[in-house]
Amino acid sequence: MAKILTLHGVNLNMFGKRDPKQYGTATLAQIDEQMAALGKELGVDVEGYQTNIEGEMCSRIHRAFEENVDAIVINAGAWTHYSYAIRDALAILKAPIIEVHMSHVHAREEFRHKSMFAEIARGQISGFGVDSYLLGLRAAVAAINAIDAGK
Numbered sequence: 001m002a003k004i005l006t007l008h009g010v011n012l013n014m015f016g017k018r019d020p021k022q023y024g025t026a027t028l029a030q031i032d033e034q035m036a037a038l039g040k041e042l043g044v045d046v047e048g049y050q051t052n053i054e055g056e057m058c059s060r061i062h063r064a065f066e067e068n069v070d071a072i073v074i075n076a077g078a079w080t081h082y083s084y085a086i087r088d089a090l091a092i093l094k095a096p097i098i099e100v101h102m103s104h105v106h107a108r109e110e111f112r113h114k115s116m117f118a119e120i121a122r123g124q125i126s127g128f129g130v131d132s133y134l135l136g137l138r139a140a141v142a143a144i145n146a147i148d149a150g151k
């Protein structure tokens with residue numbers, strides 16, 4: 001069974017309590033539950049990981065390389081906009097990377113318009129709340145299926 005890793009970055013453990021106008025009221029645990037449920041439906045194994053420490057996120061990505069994870073869905077939070085270290089770690093992977101954001105980052109402050117991952121991600125899904133993650137998972141499965149079909 002294909003394995004997909006969902007990576008949640010800095011401050012995302014506060015979903016549910018943090019700025020509900022931007023991020024809704026779902027907790028990170030509820031997001032991971034919905035990802036696991038959709039993963040079951042789509043026939044893939046989904047694991048969620050969150051950290052507030054940049055180096056730990058890099059180490060988890062290195063481990064994903066060793067584990068041959070099939071795809072990554074990542075919401076790196078504010079790291080998206082400035083972390084060369086996480087970008088470099090992600091660039092080591094051969095697996096497809098899907099970038100997601102709960103809020104519509106391009107309709108917010110200018111510093112959120114730039115993603116360090118844009119060139120290495122298959123695409124970005126932003127502005128649909130928890131559905132951004134679920135759509136990201138569907139995109140990840142489609143990317144895996146395309147690789148399997150040799151496309």
Ligand code: DQA
Pocket residue numbers: 010011012075076077078079080100101102103104105112
């Ligand atoms: C976010 C958007 C980022 O700009 C912000 O720093 C976050 C959350 C989102 O999911 O909308 O922490 O990634």
